[in-house]
Amino acid sequence: MKMENVVAIALALFLSPIVGGVVAGIDRKITARLQGRYGPPILQPFYDVMKLIGKESMIVNLWQILCAYVYLVAAILTVVLLALQSDLLLIFFVLAVGGVFLVIGALAAQSPYSQIGAQRELIQMLTYEPLLILVFVSIYLVTGSYKISEILKFQEPLLIPLALMYIVLGYALTIKLRKSPFDISTSHHAHQEIVKGVLTEYSGPYLAIIEIAHWYETVFVLGICALFWHTNVYIMVLLVVLTYLAEIIIDNVCARLTWRWMLGYVWSAGLLLSFANYTWIYVR
Protein backbone atom coordinates (compact mmCIF):
# COMPACT_ATOMS: atom_id res chain seq x y z
CA MET A 1 0.00 0.00 0.00
CA LYS A 2 1.19 3.48 -0.76
CA MET A 3 2.28 5.71 2.09
CA GLU A 4 -0.27 8.41 1.34
CA ASN A 5 -3.07 5.84 1.43
CA VAL A 6 -2.01 4.77 4.91
CA VAL A 7 -2.02 8.39 6.02
CA ALA A 8 -5.46 8.92 4.47
CA ILE A 9 -6.86 5.87 6.25
CA ALA A 10 -5.35 6.91 9.58
CA LEU A 11 -6.75 10.43 9.23
CA ALA A 12 -10.18 9.07 8.30
CA LEU A 13 -10.16 6.69 11.25
CA PHE A 14 -8.98 9.00 13.99
CA LEU A 15 -9.71 12.53 12.89
CA SER A 16 -13.28 12.09 11.71
CA PRO A 17 -14.83 11.09 15.07
CA ILE A 18 -13.18 14.17 16.59
CA VAL A 19 -14.45 16.41 13.80
CA GLY A 20 -17.88 14.78 13.92
CA GLY A 21 -18.12 15.22 17.69
CA VAL A 22 -17.10 18.86 17.56
CA VAL A 23 -19.58 19.50 14.75
CA ALA A 24 -22.30 17.88 16.88
CA GLY A 25 -21.29 20.12 19.81
CA ILE A 26 -21.37 23.27 17.71
CA ASP A 27 -24.71 22.14 16.30
CA ARG A 28 -26.19 21.85 19.79
CA LYS A 29 -24.76 25.21 20.82
CA ILE A 30 -26.12 27.04 17.77
CA THR A 31 -29.47 25.30 18.17
CA ALA A 32 -29.64 26.46 21.78
CA ARG A 33 -28.75 30.03 20.80
CA LEU A 34 -31.42 30.01 18.11
CA GLN A 35 -33.92 28.97 20.78
CA GLY A 36 -32.79 31.75 23.13
CA ARG A 37 -30.92 29.39 25.46
CA TYR A 38 -27.30 29.28 26.49
CA GLY A 39 -26.68 25.69 25.50
CA PRO A 40 -24.23 22.97 26.56
CA PRO A 41 -20.43 23.23 26.18
CA ILE A 42 -19.01 22.41 22.74
CA LEU A 43 -17.43 19.22 24.11
CA GLN A 44 -20.77 17.95 25.43
CA PRO A 45 -21.12 15.14 22.82
CA PHE A 46 -17.81 13.69 24.01
CA TYR A 47 -18.95 13.74 27.65
CA ASP A 48 -22.18 12.05 26.59
CA VAL A 49 -20.43 9.28 24.73
CA MET A 50 -17.85 8.69 27.48
CA LYS A 51 -20.61 8.50 30.05
CA LEU A 52 -22.53 6.03 27.90
CA ILE A 53 -19.44 3.84 27.57
CA GLY A 54 -19.10 3.81 31.36
CA LYS A 55 -22.66 2.64 31.90
CA GLU A 56 -23.73 -0.89 32.65
CA SER A 57 -24.38 -2.85 29.47
CA MET A 58 -27.99 -3.96 29.31
CA ILE A 59 -28.86 -5.81 26.13
CA VAL A 60 -32.06 -7.20 24.69
CA ASN A 61 -30.39 -9.85 22.53
CA LEU A 62 -27.13 -10.47 20.73
CA TRP A 63 -28.42 -9.60 17.25
CA GLN A 64 -28.99 -6.07 18.36
CA ILE A 65 -25.35 -5.74 19.42
CA LEU A 66 -24.03 -7.31 16.23
CA CYS A 67 -26.10 -4.85 14.20
CA ALA A 68 -24.74 -1.89 16.17
CA TYR A 69 -21.19 -3.00 15.40
CA VAL A 70 -21.90 -3.56 11.69
CA TYR A 71 -23.50 -0.12 11.52
CA LEU A 72 -20.35 1.40 13.04
CA VAL A 73 -18.04 -0.52 10.70
CA ALA A 74 -20.09 0.52 7.66
CA ALA A 75 -20.01 4.15 8.73
CA ILE A 76 -16.23 4.01 9.23
CA LEU A 77 -15.84 2.28 5.88
CA THR A 78 -17.73 4.99 4.00
CA VAL A 79 -15.39 7.62 5.41
CA VAL A 80 -12.29 5.51 4.69
CA LEU A 81 -13.44 4.86 1.11
CA LEU A 82 -14.08 8.56 0.68
CA ALA A 83 -10.59 9.35 1.98
CA LEU A 84 -9.10 6.76 -0.40
CA GLN A 85 -10.93 8.50 -3.28
CA SER A 86 -12.69 5.30 -4.18
CA ASP A 87 -15.81 4.60 -6.22
CA LEU A 88 -18.99 6.57 -5.44
CA LEU A 89 -21.25 3.61 -6.19
CA LEU A 90 -19.29 1.36 -3.85
CA ILE A 91 -19.58 3.98 -1.13
CA PHE A 92 -23.30 4.20 -1.79
CA PHE A 93 -23.78 0.47 -1.23
CA VAL A 94 -21.67 0.40 1.92
CA LEU A 95 -23.84 3.24 3.23
CA ALA A 96 -26.97 1.26 2.38
CA VAL A 97 -25.65 -1.84 4.18
CA GLY A 98 -25.03 0.21 7.33
CA GLY A 99 -28.55 1.64 7.18
CA VAL A 100 -30.10 -1.79 6.73
CA PHE A 101 -28.25 -3.16 9.75
CA LEU A 102 -29.49 -0.31 11.90
CA VAL A 103 -33.02 -1.29 10.87
CA ILE A 104 -32.40 -4.99 11.56
CA GLY A 105 -31.00 -4.11 14.98
CA ALA A 106 -34.17 -2.22 15.80
CA LEU A 107 -36.37 -5.02 14.47
CA ALA A 108 -34.49 -7.57 16.61
CA ALA A 109 -36.06 -6.10 19.74
CA GLN A 110 -39.76 -6.59 20.31
CA SER A 111 -40.60 -3.18 21.65
CA PRO A 112 -43.27 -1.46 19.54
CA TYR A 113 -41.32 1.82 19.64
CA SER A 114 -38.25 0.35 18.04
CA GLN A 115 -40.41 -1.61 15.56
CA ILE A 116 -42.19 1.52 14.38
CA GLY A 117 -38.88 3.34 14.35
CA ALA A 118 -37.43 0.61 12.12
CA GLN A 119 -40.34 0.84 9.67
CA ARG A 120 -39.93 4.58 9.49
CA GLU A 121 -36.19 4.28 9.01
CA LEU A 122 -36.90 1.98 6.04
CA ILE A 123 -39.23 4.59 4.54
CA GLN A 124 -36.54 7.22 5.05
CA MET A 125 -33.98 5.08 3.26
CA LEU A 126 -36.48 4.48 0.47
CA THR A 127 -36.85 8.24 0.16
CA TYR A 128 -33.24 9.34 0.06
CA GLU A 129 -31.51 6.47 -1.73
CA PRO A 130 -33.00 7.03 -5.22
CA LEU A 131 -32.13 10.71 -4.93
CA LEU A 132 -28.58 9.95 -3.82
CA ILE A 133 -28.16 7.62 -6.82
CA LEU A 134 -29.49 10.36 -9.10
CA VAL A 135 -26.91 12.75 -7.68
CA PHE A 136 -24.07 10.27 -8.22
CA VAL A 137 -25.24 9.52 -11.76
CA SER A 138 -25.36 13.23 -12.54
CA ILE A 139 -21.78 13.55 -11.29
CA TYR A 140 -20.90 10.73 -13.67
CA LEU A 141 -22.65 12.44 -16.57
CA VAL A 142 -20.64 15.59 -16.01
CA THR A 143 -17.22 14.16 -15.17
CA GLY A 144 -17.39 10.80 -16.95
CA SER A 145 -16.39 8.76 -13.91
CA TYR A 146 -17.68 7.39 -10.62
CA LYS A 147 -14.20 7.31 -9.17
CA ILE A 148 -13.56 10.21 -6.84
CA SER A 149 -9.89 10.37 -7.85
CA GLU A 150 -11.04 11.00 -11.46
CA ILE A 151 -13.76 13.41 -10.41
CA LEU A 152 -11.16 15.48 -8.55
CA LYS A 153 -9.29 15.96 -11.85
CA PHE A 154 -12.30 17.74 -13.35
CA GLN A 155 -11.46 21.37 -14.10
CA GLU A 156 -14.68 23.15 -13.16
CA PRO A 157 -16.35 23.09 -9.70
CA LEU A 158 -19.24 20.61 -9.83
CA LEU A 159 -21.62 23.07 -8.22
CA ILE A 160 -21.86 25.08 -11.45
CA PRO A 161 -23.25 22.39 -13.77
CA LEU A 162 -24.99 20.57 -10.90
CA ALA A 163 -26.48 23.43 -8.84
CA LEU A 164 -29.94 21.85 -8.70
CA MET A 165 -28.50 18.44 -7.87
CA TYR A 166 -26.86 20.04 -4.84
CA ILE A 167 -30.32 20.93 -3.55
CA VAL A 168 -31.43 17.35 -4.19
CA LEU A 169 -28.36 16.19 -2.27
CA GLY A 170 -29.43 18.58 0.49
CA TYR A 171 -32.76 16.76 0.79
CA ALA A 172 -31.06 13.37 0.91
CA LEU A 173 -28.52 14.48 3.49
CA THR A 174 -31.09 16.16 5.74
CA ILE A 175 -32.88 12.83 5.87
CA LYS A 176 -29.61 10.99 6.45
CA LEU A 177 -28.64 13.33 9.31
CA ARG A 178 -32.20 12.96 10.68
CA LYS A 179 -32.86 16.64 11.01
CA SER A 180 -36.32 18.22 11.12
CA PRO A 181 -38.61 18.02 9.16
CA PHE A 182 -37.25 14.56 8.42
CA ASP A 183 -36.42 13.28 11.93
CA ILE A 184 -39.09 10.66 11.59
CA SER A 185 -37.37 7.48 12.74
CA THR A 186 -35.39 8.96 15.60
CA SER A 187 -34.18 12.34 16.75
CA HIS A 188 -31.49 14.02 18.77
CA HIS A 189 -33.89 16.38 20.45
CA ALA A 190 -35.82 15.72 23.59
CA HIS A 191 -39.40 14.48 23.51
CA GLN A 192 -40.80 13.25 20.25
CA GLU A 193 -43.88 11.28 19.53
CA ILE A 194 -42.22 7.86 19.47
CA VAL A 195 -39.39 8.99 21.71
CA LYS A 196 -36.22 7.47 20.30
CA GLY A 197 -37.55 5.28 17.50
CA VAL A 198 -34.85 2.92 16.21
CA LEU A 199 -32.57 3.71 19.15
CA THR A 200 -35.14 2.93 21.86
CA GLU A 201 -33.75 -0.48 22.77
CA TYR A 202 -30.08 0.51 22.68
CA SER A 203 -28.54 1.62 25.94
CA GLY A 204 -25.18 2.37 27.51
CA PRO A 205 -22.10 1.39 25.49
CA TYR A 206 -24.13 0.30 22.45
CA LEU A 207 -25.86 3.64 22.22
CA ALA A 208 -22.36 5.14 22.35
CA ILE A 209 -21.33 2.97 19.38
CA ILE A 210 -24.27 4.27 17.36
CA GLU A 211 -23.49 7.83 18.36
CA ILE A 212 -19.87 7.44 17.22
CA ALA A 213 -21.12 5.92 13.95
CA HIS A 214 -23.29 8.99 13.58
CA TRP A 215 -20.20 11.22 13.91
CA TYR A 216 -18.53 9.30 11.10
CA GLU A 217 -21.68 9.71 9.03
CA THR A 218 -21.67 13.45 9.61
CA VAL A 219 -18.11 13.63 8.32
CA PHE A 220 -19.08 11.49 5.34
CA VAL A 221 -22.00 13.78 4.54
CA LEU A 222 -19.79 16.86 4.76
CA GLY A 223 -17.22 15.10 2.57
CA ILE A 224 -19.80 14.48 -0.16
CA CYS A 225 -20.79 18.15 0.00
CA ALA A 226 -17.12 19.12 -0.28
CA LEU A 227 -16.90 17.24 -3.61
CA PHE A 228 -19.01 19.95 -5.18
CA TRP A 229 -16.24 22.55 -5.00
CA HIS A 230 -12.99 20.62 -5.16
CA THR A 231 -11.02 23.21 -7.12
CA ASN A 232 -10.47 25.65 -4.26
CA VAL A 233 -10.01 24.59 -0.64
CA TYR A 234 -11.29 27.86 0.89
CA ILE A 235 -14.50 27.90 -1.12
CA MET A 236 -14.90 24.20 -0.38
CA VAL A 237 -14.74 24.83 3.38
CA LEU A 238 -17.09 27.79 3.00
CA LEU A 239 -19.57 25.68 1.04
CA VAL A 240 -19.51 22.91 3.65
CA VAL A 241 -19.91 25.34 6.56
CA LEU A 242 -22.77 27.20 4.86
CA THR A 243 -24.51 23.92 4.01
CA TYR A 244 -24.32 22.71 7.60
CA LEU A 245 -25.51 26.08 8.92
CA ALA A 246 -28.48 25.93 6.56
CA GLU A 247 -29.09 22.39 7.84
CA ILE A 248 -29.19 23.64 11.45
CA ILE A 249 -31.49 26.54 10.63
CA ILE A 250 -33.91 24.31 8.71
CA ASP A 251 -33.81 21.91 11.65
CA ASN A 252 -34.88 24.71 13.96
CA VAL A 253 -37.56 26.38 11.89
CA CYS A 254 -39.29 23.15 10.86
CA ALA A 255 -41.54 20.86 12.78
CA ARG A 256 -41.22 17.13 12.28
CA LEU A 257 -43.66 15.99 9.59
CA THR A 258 -45.25 12.72 8.61
CA TRP A 259 -43.63 10.10 6.40
CA ARG A 260 -46.37 10.47 3.77
CA TRP A 261 -45.52 14.13 3.37
CA MET A 262 -41.80 13.34 3.27
CA LEU A 263 -42.21 10.70 0.57
CA GLY A 264 -44.51 12.83 -1.59
CA TYR A 265 -42.67 16.09 -1.19
CA VAL A 266 -39.08 14.90 -1.38
CA TRP A 267 -39.69 12.62 -4.33
CA SER A 268 -41.67 15.14 -6.35
CA ALA A 269 -39.34 18.05 -5.60
CA GLY A 270 -36.22 15.89 -5.92
CA LEU A 271 -37.26 14.27 -9.21
CA LEU A 272 -38.36 17.58 -10.69
CA LEU A 273 -35.06 19.26 -9.80
CA SER A 274 -33.10 16.26 -11.08
CA PHE A 275 -35.04 16.29 -14.36
CA ALA A 276 -34.34 19.99 -14.82
CA ASN A 277 -30.66 19.55 -14.06
CA TYR A 278 -30.28 16.50 -16.33
CA THR A 279 -31.84 18.47 -19.17
CA TRP A 280 -29.44 21.31 -18.46
CA ILE A 281 -26.47 18.94 -18.61
CA TYR A 282 -27.54 17.75 -22.07
CA VAL A 283 -28.44 21.17 -23.41
CA ARG A 284 -25.17 22.72 -22.27
Added chain:
Amino acid sequence: MIPKKLLNKSRVKSPWLIHFDCGSCNGCDIEVLACLTPLYDVERFGILNVGNPKHADILVVTGTVNHRNQKALKNVYDQMPEPKVVVAIGACGSTGGIFREAYNVVGGVDQVIPVDSYVPGCAPKPERIIDGIVLALEKLAEKGKRVDEGIFERLAGTREAISAR
Protein backbone atom coordinates in the same frame (compact mmCIF):
# COMPACT_ATOMS: atom_id res chain seq x y z
CA MET B 1 -10.47 1.98 28.34
CA ILE B 2 -11.25 5.53 29.44
CA PRO B 3 -9.35 6.90 32.47
CA LYS B 4 -11.57 6.59 35.58
CA LYS B 5 -11.33 10.28 36.44
CA LEU B 6 -12.45 11.36 33.00
CA LEU B 7 -15.26 8.83 33.09
CA ASN B 8 -16.58 10.15 36.38
CA LYS B 9 -16.29 13.71 35.16
CA SER B 10 -18.35 12.89 32.09
CA ARG B 11 -20.94 11.18 34.28
CA VAL B 12 -21.43 14.36 36.23
CA LYS B 13 -21.36 16.53 33.12
CA SER B 14 -23.88 14.56 31.12
CA PRO B 15 -26.82 13.49 33.26
CA TRP B 16 -29.84 12.52 31.22
CA LEU B 17 -33.01 12.52 33.22
CA ILE B 18 -36.33 10.83 32.85
CA HIS B 19 -39.36 12.35 34.47
CA PHE B 20 -41.94 9.95 35.85
CA ASP B 21 -45.28 11.31 37.02
CA CYS B 22 -46.25 8.83 39.68
CA GLY B 23 -49.51 10.39 40.88
CA SER B 24 -48.82 14.06 41.05
CA CYS B 25 -51.45 16.79 40.96
CA ASN B 26 -49.46 18.21 38.00
CA GLY B 27 -48.14 21.09 40.09
CA CYS B 28 -44.70 19.52 40.40
CA ASP B 29 -44.66 18.34 36.77
CA ILE B 30 -45.07 21.86 35.48
CA GLU B 31 -42.19 23.03 37.69
CA VAL B 32 -39.96 20.21 36.41
CA LEU B 33 -40.71 21.12 32.81
CA ALA B 34 -40.07 24.79 33.62
CA CYS B 35 -36.41 23.83 34.18
CA LEU B 36 -36.11 23.11 30.45
CA THR B 37 -37.31 26.54 29.35
CA PRO B 38 -34.85 29.20 28.17
CA LEU B 39 -35.14 30.91 31.59
CA TYR B 40 -33.47 28.04 33.46
CA ASP B 41 -32.04 26.05 30.52
CA VAL B 42 -30.72 22.95 32.26
CA GLU B 43 -29.06 21.84 29.02
CA ARG B 44 -26.25 24.21 30.09
CA PHE B 45 -25.22 21.44 32.48
CA GLY B 46 -25.62 18.76 29.83
CA ILE B 47 -28.95 17.71 31.31
CA LEU B 48 -31.31 16.26 28.73
CA ASN B 49 -34.89 15.27 29.35
CA VAL B 50 -35.14 11.85 27.71
CA GLY B 51 -38.29 9.82 27.31
CA ASN B 52 -36.68 6.43 27.65
CA PRO B 53 -35.52 4.85 30.94
CA LYS B 54 -32.83 2.88 29.08
CA HIS B 55 -31.06 6.12 28.20
CA ALA B 56 -31.49 7.85 31.56
CA ASP B 57 -29.17 8.40 34.53
CA ILE B 58 -31.52 10.28 36.83
CA LEU B 59 -35.07 9.27 37.63
CA VAL B 60 -37.10 12.30 38.65
CA VAL B 61 -40.33 11.23 40.33
CA THR B 62 -43.19 13.59 41.15
CA GLY B 63 -46.21 12.72 43.24
CA THR B 64 -47.24 9.99 45.62
CA VAL B 65 -46.93 6.29 45.00
CA ASN B 66 -50.13 4.30 45.17
CA HIS B 67 -50.79 0.57 45.11
CA ARG B 68 -51.55 0.65 41.41
CA ASN B 69 -48.58 2.55 40.03
CA GLN B 70 -45.82 1.24 42.30
CA LYS B 71 -45.23 -1.60 39.82
CA ALA B 72 -44.80 0.91 37.00
CA LEU B 73 -42.35 2.90 39.11
CA LYS B 74 -40.29 -0.21 39.91
CA ASN B 75 -40.35 -1.20 36.26
CA VAL B 76 -39.02 2.16 35.09
CA TYR B 77 -36.33 2.05 37.79
CA ASP B 78 -35.27 -1.47 36.82
CA GLN B 79 -34.91 -0.58 33.16
CA MET B 80 -32.32 2.10 33.88
CA PRO B 81 -28.72 0.88 33.57
CA GLU B 82 -26.37 1.58 36.51
CA PRO B 83 -25.13 4.00 37.75
CA LYS B 84 -28.42 5.74 38.40
CA VAL B 85 -29.92 8.03 41.03
CA VAL B 86 -33.46 8.91 42.03
CA VAL B 87 -34.75 12.37 42.92
CA ALA B 88 -38.11 12.66 44.68
CA ILE B 89 -39.85 15.94 43.91
CA GLY B 90 -42.34 17.73 46.13
CA ALA B 91 -43.97 16.98 49.44
CA CYS B 92 -45.85 14.15 47.78
CA GLY B 93 -42.77 12.51 46.30
CA SER B 94 -40.83 12.85 49.55
CA THR B 95 -43.41 11.63 52.05
CA GLY B 96 -46.83 11.31 50.48
CA GLY B 97 -47.74 14.93 51.24
CA ILE B 98 -51.38 15.79 51.66
CA PHE B 99 -52.39 12.44 50.20
CA ARG B 100 -50.43 10.49 52.79
CA GLU B 101 -53.47 9.28 54.75
CA ALA B 102 -55.50 8.31 51.67
CA TYR B 103 -56.52 4.63 51.58
CA ASN B 104 -54.89 3.99 48.18
CA VAL B 105 -51.56 5.67 48.87
CA VAL B 106 -48.38 3.79 49.75
CA GLY B 107 -46.45 6.95 50.66
CA GLY B 108 -43.33 8.64 49.36
CA VAL B 109 -41.17 7.32 46.54
CA ASP B 110 -38.68 5.85 49.05
CA GLN B 111 -41.26 3.25 50.09
CA VAL B 112 -40.68 1.51 46.75
CA ILE B 113 -37.24 2.42 45.39
CA PRO B 114 -34.14 3.95 47.04
CA VAL B 115 -34.17 7.76 46.83
CA ASP B 116 -30.93 9.76 46.70
CA SER B 117 -32.18 13.30 46.93
CA TYR B 118 -35.39 14.90 48.17
CA VAL B 119 -36.78 18.22 46.99
CA PRO B 120 -39.39 19.44 49.49
CA GLY B 121 -42.04 22.00 48.66
CA CYS B 122 -45.56 22.08 47.31
CA ALA B 123 -44.74 22.69 44.53
CA PRO B 124 -40.96 23.32 44.73
CA LYS B 125 -39.53 26.14 42.63
CA PRO B 126 -37.49 25.21 39.55
CA GLU B 127 -34.33 26.57 41.27
CA ARG B 128 -34.87 24.08 44.07
CA ILE B 129 -35.42 21.24 41.67
CA ILE B 130 -32.13 22.08 39.93
CA ASP B 131 -30.46 22.18 43.37
CA GLY B 132 -31.85 18.75 44.16
CA ILE B 133 -30.57 17.35 40.89
CA VAL B 134 -27.11 18.85 41.42
CA LEU B 135 -27.05 17.19 44.85
CA ALA B 136 -27.97 13.91 43.20
CA LEU B 137 -25.04 14.34 40.78
CA GLU B 138 -22.58 13.97 43.69
CA LYS B 139 -24.21 10.67 44.54
CA LEU B 140 -24.06 9.70 40.88
CA ALA B 141 -20.28 10.17 40.91
CA GLU B 142 -19.99 8.03 44.07
CA LYS B 143 -22.16 5.31 42.59
CA GLY B 144 -20.16 5.48 39.38
CA LYS B 145 -17.02 4.60 41.33
CA ARG B 146 -18.79 1.60 42.83
CA VAL B 147 -20.03 0.49 39.41
CA ASP B 148 -16.45 0.68 38.12
CA GLU B 149 -15.55 -1.77 40.89
CA GLY B 150 -18.35 -4.05 39.79
CA ILE B 151 -20.82 -3.36 42.62
CA PHE B 152 -24.40 -2.92 41.40
CA GLU B 153 -27.27 -1.94 43.65
CA ARG B 154 -30.46 -3.61 42.64
CA LEU B 155 -33.89 -4.08 44.06
CA ALA B 156 -34.42 -7.44 45.70
CA GLY B 157 -36.85 -8.58 42.99
CA THR B 158 -34.52 -7.65 40.14
CA ARG B 159 -31.61 -9.50 41.66
CA GLU B 160 -33.69 -12.69 41.75
CA ALA B 161 -34.99 -12.15 38.23
CA ILE B 162 -31.47 -11.75 36.88
CA SER B 163 -30.01 -14.76 38.67
CA ALA B 164 -33.00 -16.88 37.53
CA ARG B 165 -32.24 -16.11 33.88
